Amino acid sequence: MFGIVIHGGAGTLPRAEMSGDSERKYRAGLTEAIDAGYAVLQEGGTSLDAVSRAVMLLEDNPLFNAGRGSVFTLDGRNEMDASIMEGRTLKAGAVCGLTRIRNPVGLARAVMERSEHVMLAGAGAEEFAASQGISFVPQSYFHTPERWQQLERIRAGEFGLSGHTISHVGTVGAVALDTHGHLAAATSTGGMTGKRFQRIGDSPIIGAGTYADNQTCAVSTTGHGEWFLRTVQAYDIAARLRYGGYSLSSAVSEAIMQRLPGLGAAGGLIAVDQRAQIVMRYNTPAMFRGCVRDGETAKVYIY
Amino acid sequence: MFGIVIHGGAGTLPRAEMSGDSERKYRAGLTEAIDAGYAVLQEGGTSLDAVSRAVMLLEDNPLFNAGRGSVFTLDGRNEMDASIMEGRTLKAGAVCGLTRIRNPVGLARAVMERSEHVMLAGAGAEEFAASQGISFVPQSYFHTPERWQQLERIRAGEFGLSGHTISHVGTVGAVALDTHGHLAAATSTGGMTGKRFQRIGDSPIIGAGTYADNQTCAVSTTGHGEWFLRTVQAYDIAARLRYGGYSLSSAVSEAIMQRLPGLGAAGGLIAVDQRAQIVMRYNTPAMFRGCVRDGETAKVYIY
Numbered sequence: 001m002f003g004i005v006i007h008g009g010a011g012t013l014p015r016a017e018m019s020g021d022s023e024r025k026y027r028a029g030l031t032e033a034i035d036a037g038y039a040v041l042q043e044g045g046t047s048l049d050a051v052s053r054a055v056m057l058l059e060d061n062p063l064f065n066a067g068r069g070s071v072f073t074l075d076g077r078n079e080m081d082a083s084i085m086e087g088r089t090l091k092a093g094a095v096c097g098l099t100r101i102r103n104p105v106g107l108a109r110a111v112m113e114r115s116e117h118v119m120l121a122g123a124g125a126e127e128f129a130a131s132q133g134i135s136f137v138p139q140s141y142f143h144t145p146e147r148w149q150q151l152e153r154i155r156a157g158e159f160g161l162s163g164h165t166i167s168h169v170g171t172v173g174a175v176a177l178d179t180h181g182h183l184a185a186a187t188s189t190g191g192m193t194g195k196r197f198q199r200i201g202d203s204p205i206i207g208a209g210t211y212a213d214n215q216t217c218a219v220s221t222t223g224h225g226e227w228f229l230r231t232v233q234a235y236d237i238a239a240r241l242r243y244g245g246y247s248l249s250s251a252v253s254e255a256i257m258q259r260l261p262g263l264g265a266a267g268g269l270i271a272v273d274q275r276a277q278i279v280m281r282y283n284t285p286a287m288f289r290g291c292v293r294d295g296e297t298a299k300v301y302i303y
Numbered sequence: 304m305f306g307i308v309i310h311g312g313a314g315t316l317p318r319a320e321m322s323g324d325s326e327r328k329y330r331a332g333l334t335e336a337i338d339a340g341y342a343v344l345q346e347g348g349t350s351l352d353a354v355s356r357a358v359m360l361l362e363d364n365p366l367f368n369a370g371r372g373s374v375f376t377l378d379g380r381n382e383m384d385a386s387i388m389e390g391r392t393l394k395a396g397a398v399c400g401l402t403r404i405r406n407p408v409g410l411a412r413a414v415m416e417r418s419e420h421v422m423l424a425g426a427g428a429e430e431f432a433a434s435q436g437i438s439f440v441p442q443s444y445f446h447t448p449e450r451w452q453q454l455e456r457i458r459a460g461e462f463g464l465s466g467h468t469i470s471h472v473g474t475v476g477a478v479a480l481d482t483h484g485h486l487a488a489a490t491s492t493g494g495m496t497g498k499r500f501q502r503i504g505d506s507p508i509i510g511a512g513t514y515a516d517n518q519t520c521a522v523s524t525t526g527h528g529e530w531f532l533r534t535v536q537a538y539d540i541a542a543r544l545r546y547g548g549y550s551l552s553s554a555v556s557e558a559i560m561q562r563l564p565g566l567g568a569a570g571g572l573i574a575v576d577q578r579a580q581i582v583m584r585y586n587t588p589a590m591f592r593g594c595v596r597d598g599e600t601a602k603v604y605i606y
């Protein structure tokens with residue numbers, strides 16, 4: 001048994017803002033990513049390759065808040081974060097504050113595989129990228145008119161930083177189980193529209209935004225990053241399995257539908273375990289998401 | 304019942320490198336920090352104030368690898384990380400890659416109390432500091448000849464980055480329980496001598512280096528940061544209590560003395576719970592540490 005689950009962010013996503021044409025594009029983007037990840041698994045590839053592939057396609061897709069199409073900081077830049085983890089070895093890689101790397105998740109993976117470290121930041125991470133021959137793109141590559149308009153609306157005070165509309169807290173991620181029985185997880189984000197002070201959310205934090213351990217599960221989260229940091233949300237799911245004897249489904253339900261709302265925290269997560277149990281839960285009105293397992297048909301959902 | 308526990312780093316710390324005079328100075332530094340934190344608690348102050356005060360004194364003390372006396376990066380700079388967390392509210396603050404802030408833990412606390420974020424990085428964190436009227440020091444303030452010599456030895460290839468001598472992986476931290484029954488934890492570090500690429504270790508990561516939750520415990524870790532990131536070590540202790548019904552002592556023992564050595568990970572941690580149970584465990588030959596509880600005499604230890 002093998003499978004892959006992806007997400008493209010959780011939020012309010014008012015249906016009024018989602019035309020039929022727009023919905024088709026989002027669905028096509030999710031389908032493309034999940035099909036590509038699934039193809040890797042079907043050919044006997046690793047879960048690490050599958051989540052990397054799926055997340056890179058979501059990063060390349062300007063609809064999602066990661067890589068190209070990332071939201072803007074208050075001073076009009078794109079600062080991107082990503083992380084990845086391999087459940088077999090507990091090896092992990094994370095990067096934050098990138099401005100010129102096309103695929104942040106690819107650099108996170110390079111940190112994991114080719115450095116002795118887990119996490120590198122900003123210009124230092126990009127210096128490492130250069131030393132590894134990873135190619136750079138101009139900052140204009142990340143610019144999309146839709147994201148720029150969202151920044152303009154923030155600057156005009158039309159909505160505050162803590163609004164949870166999909167337009168400014170989206171993130172992408174993937175978790176997978178491969179035919180070898182190994183788990184992996186990856187998450188990538190442009191962060192929060194109008195962010196300042198090189199704010200880091202949960203996406204590049206191993207334990208908060210991303211976690212994978214063959215003995216428990218693989219998790220990628222999306223939502224109000226500050227709360228997911230405080231609850232160490234990705235590892236919290238793994239710990240419920242590891243120490244509390246929870247099933248994956250009950251662990252995620254209790255965390256996302258009970259504990260987080262009690263704290264006032266909006267968001268969701270995707271998870272998979274070694275028995276190919278798949279969970280996609282969110283306490284927001286919507287989460288871009290999709291999943292497929294061996295022999296099943298890929299499904300993508302928004303609401 | 305109330306109490307405070309501090310650490311000043313775990314490592315091999317060869318006795319040959321520790322003269323009687325040197326040992327006296329380390330003990331005096333630990334004693335000063337623990338007495339100051341204890342005084343806060345004794346006067347009815349908060350655990351947050353107590354851990355801040357203790358960690359700031361360790362940051363100000365050039366003997367320890369945090370604030371003044373931080374180790375040098377490969378290109379001869381000091382880059383400091385810190386984090387703090389309040390067990391009553393789960394509020395947390397973290398900063399990484401600071402170069403000009405005298406007390407990194409103070410800035411982490413300002414992020415927690417005066418921003419809507421948990422984690423700020425580098426120049427952005429320092430811009431936030433300036434906006435809050437937090438004073439800066441010149442980079443030369445952090446420079447000590449001992450740390451510079453250690454960098455020279457790294458540069459000369461005398462020992463590699465992954466050696467675990469106290470001289471280059473030390474960190475400071477404190478956990479406390481106050482008279483109001485609230486827990487807090489804080490950690491601060493200069494990181495790893497000779498680090499490159501703006502490497503971030505576990506110290507500024509909520510869940511890995513620092514965690515506090517009134518319902519479980521307060522934890523501050525020190526050691527091989529990459530492994531503490533992968534095991535989400537601070538929150539792992541809290542999760543063992545929360546979901547596994549472990550006592551604080553058995554949770555820490557199993558993590559530090561069994562799981563981490565099995566992974567090849569060297570280090571230690573300090574922890575306290577709401578019943579004033581105190582644990583200080585390490586799988587290295589030494590850990591600078593000390594503790595005191597209401598009505599007891601403060602004790603400091605190295606080996």
